[in-house]
Amino acid sequence: MRYFIHIGYHGLRYGGWQKQPGVANVQGVIETALTQILKTPIFINGCGRTDAQVHASQFFFHMDVEKEWDFDLQFRLNKLLPHSIAVFDIFPVDDQRHARFDAVMRSYDYFIHTYKNPFLHGLSSFYLLKDLDLDKMKQAAALLPQYKDYRAFCTSPDKYEHTICNVMSARLMADENADRIRFQISSNRFLGKMIRIIMGQLLKIGRGVVSLDEFEHHLISRETPELITPAHPQGLYLSRVVYPYLNIPPRTAFSAILQNQDDTLWKTI
Numbered sequence: 006m007r008y009f010i011h012i013g014y015h016g017l018r019y020g021g022w023q024k025q026p027g028v029a030n031v032q033g034v035i036e037t038a039l040t041q042i043l044k045t046p047i048f049i050n051g052c053g054r055t056d057a058q059v060h061a062s063q064f065f066f067h068m069d070v071e072k073e074w075d076f077d078l079q080f081r082l083n084k085l086l087p088h089s090i091a092v093f094d095i096f097p098v099d100d101q102r103h104a105r106f107d108a109v110m111r112s113y114d115y116f117i118h119t120y121k122n123p124f125l126h127g128l129s130s131f132y133l134l135k136d137l138d139l140d141k142m143k144q145a146a147a148l149l150p151q152y153k154d155y156r157a158f159c160t161s162p163d164k165y166e167h168t169i170c171n172v173m174s175a176r177l178m179a180d181e182n183a184d185r186i187r188f189q190i191s192s193n194r195f196l197g198k199m200i201r202i203i204m205g206q207l208l209k210i211g212r213g214v215v216s217l218d219e220f221e222h223h224l225i226s227r228e229t230p231e232l233i234t235p236a237h238p239q240g241l242y243l244s245r246v247v248y249p250y251l252n253i254p255p256r257t258a259f260s261a262i263l264q265n266q267d268d269t270l271w272k273t274i
Contacts, residue, residue, distance in 0.1 A: 109248060110246070
């Protein structure tokens with residue numbers, strides 16, 4: 006039997022989702038817990054990969070088990086797993102359904118604060134910057150859905166069969182004081198460090214280091230910028246994953262300090 010598991014995790018102390026030897030990773034921690042509880046080796050497939058120190062306020066993986074359990078697996082998992090990983094839902098699906106390949110949309114949020122705040126440490130990226138041109142940053146973000154090839158804004162583009170991404174939406178928001186910024190982007194797929202690279206370029210636009218024309222030139226020409234400066238990983242969240250047969254609202258309470266309050270904190274610039 007195949008099951009989908011809906012989770013969220015704080016990625017600061019992990020080297021990413023992907024299981025790899027000698028590196029703390031979310032996948033390995035969950036597989037170890039499931040194997041211990043179900044008393045049989047369990048291997049899981051995630052809906053994607055997140056980089057080191059990147060978070061997920063919504064994430065899905067699937068697992069196959071031969072025999073159904075007769076206890077509250079969600080309760081036991083949450084009791085055994087570290088505080089940085091939360092299990093929200095467990096439900097059976099058809100054996101052909103796949104957590105990674107069936108996803109039709111993924112959304113990410115990137116959070117920045119431009120003043121020192123110990124309570125946002127590890128949850129949002131800190132950039133001590135003044136007078137960012139948020140209007141130009143917003144204009145640059147609005148350009149993204151107009152283009153499909155993101156070869157210029159990824160690491161190692163040649164390793165992909167293609168670099169086409171169907172970016173469905175991209176927007177920039179800020180709080181009333183304009184010292185907390187939120188970038189939100191949705192696409193059918195993302196390339197290596199694509200969002201952090203774009204966010205790094207948006208910050209350069211806000212500082213006046215890169216112009217809007219230069220930013221758009223890279224989208225048109227597909228030429229990689231001479232200097233790529235990916236934004237810090239700690240502000241990035243995989244925040245929504247949608248399937249043709251499954252569209253669960255994110256548990257925003259998982260990162261309530263940033264995403265909750267029904268978005269009333271965030272104003273479109």
